[in-house]
Amino acid sequence: MQKILYPPKNQWSQLLERPDNGLEDVYDTARGVLDDVQRNGDAALIKYTSIFDGVQLSQLQVSQEEVDEACMQVSCNLKDAILVAKKNIEIFHQAQKQQREVVETMPGVQCWQKSVAIEKVGLYIPGGTAPLFSTVLMLGIPAQIAGCKEVVLCTPANKEGKVDPAILYAASLVEVSRIYKLGGIQAIGAMAYGTETVPSVAKIFGPGNRFVTAAKQLVSLKDVAIDMPAGPSEVMVMADESADAAFIASDLLSQAEHGADSQVIFVTNNENMLREVEEEVEKQLEELPRKEIAKKALDNSRLIVLNDADEMLDMCNQYAPEHLIISMRDDELIGNKVVNAGSVFLGNYSPESAGDYASGTNHTLPTHGYANAFSGVNLDSYMKKITFQKISAFGLAKLGPSIEIMAEAEQLMAHKNAVTVRLKKMNV
Template sequence: MQIIKYPTRSEWSKILARPVFDTSSLNNTVSAVLNDIKERGDDAVFEYEEKFDKVKLSSLVVSEEEINNAENLVSDELKAAIRKAKDNIEIFHRSQLFETKKVETTPGVTCWQKAVGIEKVGLYIPGGTAPLFSTVLMLAIPAKIAGCKEIILCSPPDKEGKIHPAILFAAKEAGVDKIFKAGGIQAIGAMAYGTETVPKVYKIFGPGNQYVMAAKQLVSLRDVAIDMPAGPSEVQVIADETSIPAFVAADLLSQAEHGADSQVVLTSTSEPFISEVLHEIERQLFELPRREIAEKALQNSKLILLKDNREVIDMTNEYAPEHLIIETAGYMDIADEIVNAGSVFLGNYTPESAGDYASGTNHTLPTNGYAKAYSGVNLDSFVKKITFQKITKDGIRNLGRTIEVMAENEELFAHKNAVTLRLMEKK
């Protein structure tokens, strides 16, 4: 990890840059695969499953028997944990349900909104180096609460043609309607365009590698909505001399083990504390099963010493981290001034992994600085809001002249006439 001491503000942008990868050939590959799936449907998906996931499938559909058998392959302890996490995620997301309120903006003019679940949504669940069954809960549960009528899920099978049993169990618990064996670009293409087997959806959710992210962004240009642009995962920890070095090191490593392209950042005003954390990272890293992955991620990571909390806050808002952990003595004072972050974790006993799994908040979050403009996935991600208005005869008389003047000055006289005719009607 790189230690950076008292950088000037003019240096912040360069210091906080995310790892950059050459995506020119990647986009060409992704575009070619997507076009092929659009043209040939299932046949193309089968071929790319064999090419990329190294499995020859006879069907893309996960059968009811496979789903039921998966439950027997998941330990009772894990089933209980998934159900507990499901309860907390449901409680938090149900609290976000939209309440319709009718508002009279002018006497006789009433306006309101209605929240409607997106009818068909597709969830992509990675299954490579780590089977993300927690993401199934994070996406399917709010989709169900929102009232989405069709929830489908795609996840890459292993070389035996099977999806990890914990993913299948979580999908069943969360109310997924259909599950398909498809990974990577081919899964995104199948959900975006529809094939003989996989239904076309209206919006695609879920994380993935660079190929998946590129595919989501390409299909979103014309064919389907997506949850958000995203990239490799990241965390920033804000700590001071009152923080616990072992906790901070563990928080940084928990993000580093996600993938070699993850980024972790520590910002602190205490130089001795940074040294303690570095020592703890070295000690804990040695014991990690995913040590090699974490070591690669740490090459992209920074320990930054700053002058005061003002600089810490300003740098954080400039970085706009996906995950932000504030483990300082006065964490609420800092938190109150944070305006750019995906999800914030407060105090020594709130690890980012709580949000990843079971506290109730959603772990599908904007990365790569997109937290400056995007929210993480929430109940609103799965609904659209339709506006309604009702104007009475008195209402059009009260508001009509305002509309006429505005339409006339925009030189849209048919707009004006639609009001004028109503105003001329006899009482």
């Protein structure tokens, strides 16, 4: 990790640059595969699964027998842990439900908003070096609570044509409608366009590699909605002398092990803390099974000392991290001043991995600085808001003249007339 002491603000942008996500290099590949899937359906899905994943599928959909068999293979300890996570995620997302509230904007004019579930959604679950069964919970539970009628899940199979058992167990818990052995660009194309076997959906959720990200962006231009722009995982940790260097190092490495293109940023106002964290990172790194991946991510990462907490906060809001850990004495006070972050973890005993798995918050979050404009996945991500209004004759008599004046000023006379004919009918 690169160490930087007291950099001036005019250097911050350069210091906070993310690794090149390489999307420009994969757009042409993604377009070609997507076009083929749109034209040739299942045949294209089977072809690209063979090319990219090295598996020849005889059937795309996971059978109920495969799900039942997988559920038997998951250990009791893991099942118990998944059930704890499921309960907490349900509680947190259930609390996001909003009651309909009728607002009378003026006498006789009532307006309200109705939340309606998106009927058909698609979930993409990575299954490569780390099969993310936790993401099944994070995406499937809010879909279930929202009331989505059809939930399609795509995840790549292994070389034997099998899906990770924990992924199938989690999918069974959240009542996914259909599961397909599809990964990469072809999975996104299948859910966007539909094929003989895979239904098209209205919105696609889920993280993925740069090919998946490029494919999601391309299909979102005109074919289907997506949850958010996403890219390599990242964390920023802000700490003062009250923090524990071993804790911080473990948090930095927990993100670094996601992938070689991940990034971790440590910011402190204490040079001794920087040295301690650096030593702990080196020590803990050697114990990791995925240390080679983590090492590559650390090449993209920084240890930074700033003058005070205000500068640390300014840098955080400029970076807009996916995950932000605040290990400082005034963690809540400082946390309240954060305006750009996907998910915030306060204090020494709130590891980022708690949010990744089981505390209840959603781990599908905006990356690459998009936290300055996007929220993470939540219940509203699966809902549409439809507005309603009901105006009485009395209400229109009061409001109508203002509408007529505004419509005439915009030279939209039919708009004006829609009010005028009603007012005449009422002899107003």
